[in-house]
Amino acid sequence: MFEKIPNNVNLSENKRLQRALEQWQPNFIRWWMEMGPEGFQQDEVYLRTAISVDSNGWAQFDYVKMPDYRWGIFLVPAEPDRKIHFGDHIGEPVWNDVPGEFRKELRRIIVTQGDTEPASVEQQRLLGHTTPSLYDLRNLFQVNVEEGRHLWAMVYLLHQFFGRDGREEAEDLLTRRSGHKDTPRILEAFNKPVRDWLAFFAFTMFTDRDGKYQLAALAESAFDPLARSTKFMLTEEAHHLFVGETGIARIVKRTAELMKLSPNEDVTELGGIPLDIIQKYINEWFSASLDLFGSEDSSNAATFFGAGLKGRYREAERYSDHLALEGSYKLEVPDENGHLVERSIPLRRAMNIQLQDAYIEDCERALRRWNEILEKAGLSYRLKLPSQRFNRRIGVFSSHYFTPEGKIISESEFKSRSNQWLPTQEDYAYVSSLMTPVYERGKIANWIAPPTRGINQKPIDFEYVRR
């Protein structure tokens, strides 16, 4: 069984890991069959598989049935003499084992990250039935199998470094279920239903992008195996973000075309997705994804940074003060009377929001691209990101209500106006009415534009999934 698992962690001689995987791997397959993409497990899908970490090994393309996918374990090669480059242990050698002192924190970080990976597969498991094209279907499955591999990456760390507790946590990663009343996933955005392809693209655009920033912060970690694992995950994650960003871009493009065709710019008559519904999905998924960063003022975040467990986005390049013991982050927060007042958060306690700032910058860039499409089409409508205060469940803004512009309002005003800002049942119903599957080679659903190029230099009408 172990010969089939691609890896660069010397699995064939690692008895401890073998023993743990012997138990876990069959349960993983069981989970995949039960909770993985429904209805397509016997189809041949044109997927990339990582079989090594060098430039031609990490992306091997071929047809494969998903249950036969070779989920592997890869860490980027160790950097010799790597030193801890931030926090209280700065300048000391990085750790190749878990220090007992930080065992619980590291385990928590890894379990929380690991839990998101199978969660997203569960959230997306029915989408194959409504795919707009074979190209998109293949991308969905690529994302799914790689989220599965990300789960393997985190499970490797649990198995290798956390003993019996780690094995138990690895089992639990397979028993929680997205959105389940009794055994939900840990983070809320991963319990939300991903009902349709617009939601899928919004999810891969905004929620997977949170994942990118979390992984990037962990890639700075003093615990070297974690840093090296997450660095490799980032290479795969880039494709997921591409799927999300270009997915929405293609919808925006198609909507713009249809607006031109319709005399009063009403695309619903022509089976397109109106821009204001797209905007509402952006509002929904952006705000839910911000919650994943955690509280703006967080003692946990301070501990993680001080201990060297989790850095900031590109800590070495973007920052000069790697101790962050002095200085503060200024943030306008609501006081008891509901007025926004400036609060100074000691820098170390403000790690979450510093990471979030880098994320928002990145999202803004994507928004500009989408708006360029609208501009080119000669339309005046512009999509925008809502304020970071809008619709929050976690953090300093969660106790008040805000408009997408960030103005504080009463609960009743929020309730009465939220149908302008967040998707309504009718919006969901309308979008879902458009979701009829297209399985014919080279064909594409009416509500989305075709991609500009195919996968791995293949043409757009390539048979990405053999049904």
Added chain:
Amino acid sequence: MEAIRFETDPCNYKHWVLEVESPIATLWLDVKEEAGLRPGYLLKMNSYDLGVDIELADAVQRLRFEHPEVEVVIISSKRDGIFSAGANIFMLGSSSHEFKVNFCKFTNETRLAIEDATDHSGQVYIAALNGTASGGGYELPLACKEIYLVDDRRSAVSLPEVPYLGVLPGTGGLTRLVDKRKVRRDRADIFVTLAEGIKGNRAAEWGLVDAVFPPSRFADSVMERARKLAVEHRNPTGIRLDYLNPTETDTEIRYRYVRLKLGPEARLARLIIEGPPDDFVIEKDPAAAGADFLPLRVFRELDDALLRLRFNYPEIGLVLIQTRGKLSNVLKMDAQLSAHKQDWFVREVLLLAKRVLKRMDVSAKSFFALIDEGSCFAGSYLELALAADRTYMLDKPGVEVALSDLNRGLLPMGNGLSRLATKLLGEPRLLAELMNSSETFDAGQAEAAGLATVAVDELDWDDEIRLAVEERTSLSPDALTGLEASLRFAGPETLETKIFGRLSAWQNWIFQRPNAVGEHGALVMYGKASRPRFDWRRT
């Protein structure tokens, strides 16, 4: 600091909701973040401060007196995913040492009152942990007879004080783990150093909780269990506990039967308790007297006075206890109480008296009882003298003390023995004689029988008392606290004596040490940017 009040009622609760659907009552914890007793901290995640616990203590008391028909009390939380995060760390961090210790003491007494209700009042407490319970948030469930935890793969029980704060669980958590729930001590060792705690089936396997249920079945399963426990179908009618409404001045708090006089001497207070009137009689239905029932009222007033002494007058070190009334009236009252002890209401009054006297036993104040002319130290009132560290008795004809059944086991101390038996541990023959005696004792006899410490001649009285007071109030208050706690509890150890003994010895020591409260101590560094630094030498 503004004086703390200990009386409240369900209409004024800020942090609890009491729902009574007899025979089951539910106490919902729903802490208002910004309604702390003092400014400067937020009570996040159902964490608590003294104000939250005062309401809990009130609720436990009221359930016994106002809802005797209730057989099961469920303690749960209104908040999703969180039962309670325990005592608020920032409140503790900003409190004086004496406040912290008294806070812990009070919360301990409330937990013990819960166990007392379960064991003796037929009100069984069960904890329904619908979310994570950590620190004091798990110690409260430990005081309940049964603990149920939701199994949502997230919610855990934990005692993270050692790994997170460098202090101990302060409300009997360690003792109850191994002594009450009988968790294996090696497992307990792992549990209390595991900051994130233990969840799900393992929590049940290790005996940390009685069972776990998934969220969808949680409420129903707990309710089903509660219904199984509520089988007696008794239907007495409760009484209403009114407010005591004492008259307060700078030098005196005057209740109906109890007066607390402050000063004029430095660090000195006097508690003066009035005895029952000539016509005191217990009706056929004792509860008909309601909250005016004299012994109930006397002990409620004493309770309130003791709490105020602890929290609002930290500098008072010595309390002189006096009584005023007729010996015979107390004996008549006690005889009737003893005759009615099966009645639910009289039982509750006796249990209350027991708890108040225990409150006195663990108070960090010196108590001297003064038995002089016009005093009525018999039976229940004599128990105050037996609880005191010393008793001075005027040697004069007519000044007498006497025993009743209430001295012979109805009001046991935390060690399970009567105060008389504890005092006479080395004189079993004398104790046996006293168990049957119905005489009165003058000063000389009382001294010989262990009912008074010193018989004092009338000519010496004023000087003797003055000297005793001046000497006592000049000694180190810390040494006295340790001294009294060591001498008061001879005899066997119980859960209760262990809890208070460990608390005062270990927790209070750790709370003073640099490893907790020094510049880099764990308690000080909690929630800050860097990690604590320890002095690694074990003592």
